[in-house]
Structures are given as structure tokens and as C-alpha cells.
Amino acid sequence: MVYENRCRSHHDSTSLLKNTFISEEKPREYIKKLLAAQAKKSRAIYIHVPYCSKICSFCNMNRGLLNKDINQYHALLTESIKKICTYPYIESKEFESVYFGGGTPTTLSAQQIKEVLQAIYDYLPICSNAEISFETSITELTEDRLAVMKEMGVNRFSIGVQSFVDRARKLFARRGTGQDAVDKIGRVIEMGFKNTNIDLIYNYPAQNVEELSYDLGMIKELDLAGLSYYSLIRHEGSVLDKRIKAGEVVHLASLAKEKGFFTKIYRELRKSNYNLLELTKLTNQNRDRYQYIQIRNRGGDVLALGIGAGGRLGDYSYFNGMSKEMIENNKSPLSPMGRIVTADYNRIDRIRGQLQFGTLNFREIEAEIDFDLKENCAEFLAEIAAKGLIELDEKGFELTEDGIFWGNNISRDLTNRIVEIYSRGRINNENTCNIFNANR
Numbered sequence: 001m002v003y004e005n006r007c008r009s010h011h012d013s014t015s016l017l018k019n020t021f022i023s024e025e026k027p028r029e030y031i032k033k034l035l036a037a038q039a040k041k042s043r044a045i046y047i048h049v050p051y052c053s054k055i056c057s058f059c060n061m062n063r064g065l066l067n068k069d070i071n072q073y074h075a076l077l078t079e080s081i082k083k084i085c086t087y088p089y090i091e092s093k094e095f096e097s098v099y100f101g102g103g104t105p106t107t108l109s110a111q112q113i114k115e116v117l118q119a120i121y122d123y124l125p126i127c128s129n130a131e132i133s134f135e136t137s138i139t140e141l142t143e144d145r146l147a148v149m150k151e152m153g154v155n156r157f158s159i160g161v162q163s164f165v166d167r168a169r170k171l172f173a174r175r176g177t178g179q180d181a182v183d184k185i186g187r188v189i190e191m192g193f194k195n196t197n198i199d200l201i202y203n204y205p206a207q208n209v210e211e212l213s214y215d216l217g218m219i220k221e222l223d224l225a226g227l228s229y230y231s232l233i234r235h236e237g238s239v240l241d242k243r244i245k246a247g248e249v250v251h252l253a254s255l256a257k258e259k260g261f262f263t264k265i266y267r268e269l270r271k272s273n274y275n276l277l278e279l280t281k282l283t284n285q286n287r288d289r290y291q292y293i294q295i296r297n298r299g300g301d302v303l304a305l306g307i308g309a310g311g312r313l314g315d316y317s318y319f320n321g322m323s324k325e326m327i328e329n330n331k332s333p334l335s336p337m338g339r340i341v342t343a344d345y346n347r348i349d350r351i352r353g354q355l356q357f358g359t360l361n362f363r364e365i366e367a368e369i370d371f372d373l374k375e376n377c378a379e380f381l382a383e384i385a386a387k388g389l390i391e392l393d394e395k396g397f398e399l400t401e402d403g404i405f406w407g408n409n410i411s412r413d414l415t416n417r418i419v420e421i422y423s424r425g426r427i428n429n430e431n432t433c434n435i436f437n438a439n440r
């Protein structure tokens with residue numbers, strides 16, 4: 001194996017960067033200046049709903065089971081929208097994507113979903129062809145919610161199916177059988193939601209090739225617009241992790257097996273016209289643009305609303321906190337829990353974000369962020385090309401199939417190398433630039 005351990009998430013590549021190139025400017029001062037300015041970048045809205053009606057066994061994310069607070073949560077969201085909507089920075093440019101994530105956003109009732117979407121359309125500038133996307137589960141896609149979402153312009157779903165195999169669904173504590181998932185997705189597509197995607201987990205305990213083949217067969221049969229595919233991550237504290245540690249569930253994980261499953265997914269779906277959209281995402285003949293992730297990875301703005309939401313406006317990267325009170329008692333229009341990043345941070349993050357798409361053009365990156373990647377990282381690029389992880393030429397590079405598997409390791413190493421270059425002031429480009437003025 002090229003690396004001994006695999007980085008399975010894009011978060012693995014950002015730890016060094018996140019602690020470097022932070023401006024000393026105070027958040028409250030910056031927020032005032034920012035909100036009075038005109039917006040220039042592409043942008044999205046991220047709405048976090050921190051509730052799930054059932055907790056998956058592999059998950060340890062911060063979220064609550066359904067409780068009384070959820071009945072007021074939509075009101076908290078609409079209040080947050082009204083509080084921010086009149087600032088020039090918010091009013092001056094349209095949002096191209098609205099992404100409801102969680103948690104499970106469809107723990108909101110049909111009426112609550114309608115009210116939140118109505119507030120978004122009434123108070124925020126939304127592009128007429130914006131992507132309006134919901135993370136959801138098969139059991140919460142009820143007829144009344146689907147009808148409201150259709151009426152309110154929802155046009156993308158990401159359904160947390162994880163597997164169509166009943167044994168796996170039980171292991172993950174997902175509700176409903178594989179057939180229930182197939183039937184519900186069929187219904188969703190029949191209602192005209194063409195951009196329907198699922199999450200798929202592979203390399204779970206005792207998974208065999210037949211089980212993976214069954215999942216891939218269903219994806220093709222349902223003609224899904226795309227899928228996010230993840231190798232199981234054993235989150236410390238999750239029910240599944242505890243069961244594995246207690247010996248109740250046997251998980252003989254090996255990198256070779258994981259790579260075998262990855263290769264099968266990638267090759268089989270590529271043959272069926274699914275293309276790479278990002279390292280862990282395949283799209284069927286480019287039917288899913290996944291505008292939200294495009295904006296985020298290309299350094300755009302993300303207005304974050306709701307408990308537990310994280311976003312970024314201008315150079316201000318922030319987190320809303322984990323309680324209703326923190327949002328309600330906050331006197332600033334944006335959460336003060338954040339930091340202002342420097343122009344060098346933005347340059348490096350742009351390269352890191354671009355790598356998530358698996359391909360990079362030297363000239364485009366240089367024009368955008370004024371960094372000569374080809375020259376400054378020549379040795380590293382030659383090294384990973386020799387290992388068969390990228391196809392490199394004068395214009396840029398593309399990750400190979402092996403490179404996609406190790407994509408987050410490559411991203412971590414390249415990011416850390418550039419952090420080091422900037423920290424030592426050894427770049428060949430003398431000009432500086434601010435991401436506000438960058439060409440996009």
C-alpha cells in the first residue's frame with residue numbers, strides 16, 4: 001500500500017491549515033465591516049437541523065432525538081433569517097444553493113418545512129434556478145412532506161440509505177427494509193424529483209462482494225442521479241464502535257479489502273456512466289451538479305443558519321454554537337464564535353478544495369490565487385506521479401483511480417507542504433492577493 005493509513009474524510013487534510021494563517025482582527029469588528037460591504041463571491045445557504053428520529057449505530061455526531069424543542073425549531077430558523085436579511089452583504093447578491101443538512105432536516109413537519117422555505121424565499125435573494133437540497137431518510141419522506149417540498153421548489157435529495165441489504169440496514173439501525181428503500185425512492189423519482197441521490201456505506205462488518213453487488217445493482221436499476229460512497233468510519237462512542245469493541249460484532253477490517261470494495265464501486269459505476277464529482281461522490285452523466293459543494297470547495301460564501309451550523313462569509317469562518325440560547329442571546333447578527341482567515345489561508349484552501357474534484361489545472365489556479373503550484377511543488381508532484389497516484393502533464397494533473405482512493409492523504413500532504421512553503425515565505429510569486437478580489 002502507498003500509505004499505511006487511509007484518510008477517509010476531507011477534514012483530515014485541514015488540521016494544520018486550520019491552525020495557521022489566522023488574522024488577529026476581532027470577529028465583531030470584522031462582522032460589522034463585512035455586512036456593510038457588497039458581496040462578490042458565489043454563495044450558498046446551509047441550514048442545520050440537529051435532530052434525528054432514530055440514531056444510526058455508526059454515528060456520533062452532535063444531535064438530539066426528537067424532543068419538544070423541534071416544535072419551535074422552525075421558528076428559530078425563520079427568526080435567524082429575518083435577523084440577517086437586511087444587511088447589504090446579504091441583500092446584494094443571489095444565493096445559488098440552499099442546503100438543508102443535519103441531523104435529518106425532514107424531522108421537521110411538512111408545515112414547518114413550508115414555513116422555513118417560505119421565509120427563505122420572502123427574505124433572502126435566491127436565484128430562480130437555485131439548487132434546493134435536503135438530506136433525508138426514507139421513512140421521513142412522507143406523502144405530505146413530498147407534496148410540500150414539490151410545491152416549494154425542492155429539487156435535490158440526498159437520502160441516507162447506506163445500504164439496500166437488510167442485514168446491513170439492521171447493523172446500521174436504519175428503519176425499513178431494503179425493499180422499503182427501493183419502493184420509496186421509486187415513488188420520489190415518480191413524483192418528478194429527478195436529482196435523487198443516496199449515501200452508501202461500504203466495508204462494514206462482514207460485508208461480502210455479493211452484498212456490495214446487490215447495492216450497486218439497485219443504484220443502477222433505480223437510475224439514481226448520484227451517490228456519496230463512504231468506507232465505514234468507526235466513530236469513537238458510536239453504538240457500532242462499542243459493539244465491535246465488546247466483541248458482539250466482528251469487524252476484520254483491512255486496507256486491502258477496503259480498496260477492493262472501493263475499486264469495485266468505482267469501476268462498475270464508471271462503466272454505467274457515473275463520473276467522479278468529488279472524491280466520495282459519483283454522479284450519473286453529470287445529472288447532479290451538487291452546487292452546494294461546488295461553492296464550498298471553490299472558496300465561496302456559506303451563510304450558516306441554525307444550531308450547530310458552520311459557515312463562512314468573506315474571510316470569516318464561524319460556528320453557531322450548540323444551543324438555542326446561544327443563537328437567541330447573541331446580539332451580533334452573525335455568531336461571534338469564529339475566526340478571520342488570511343489571504344494565504346484562502347489560497348491554500350482553494351487548492352485543497354480543488355483537489356476534492358480530483359483534477360487541477362495549473363494555469364487556472366495561478367490566475368485565481370496567484371500561486372505557481374507546478375513550480376513550487378514540483379518535487380512532491382513528481383513523487384506522487386511516480387507512485388501512480390496522479391497523471392501529470394504541463395497543464396495540470398488528474399488523480400488516477402489509486403489517487404482517488406488515497407485522495408485525502410494526497411490532499412493532506414500537499415496542503416501541509418504548501419502551508420510550510422508559505423510559513424517560510426519561500427513562494428516564487430511576489431504578488432499578494434486578497435480572496436475578495438480573486439477572479440472567480
Ligand code: SF4
Nearest residue numbers: 052055056059102103
Ligand atoms: S448518520 Fe445522520 S441520520 Fe443517522 S444519526 Fe447520524 S445524523 Fe442522524
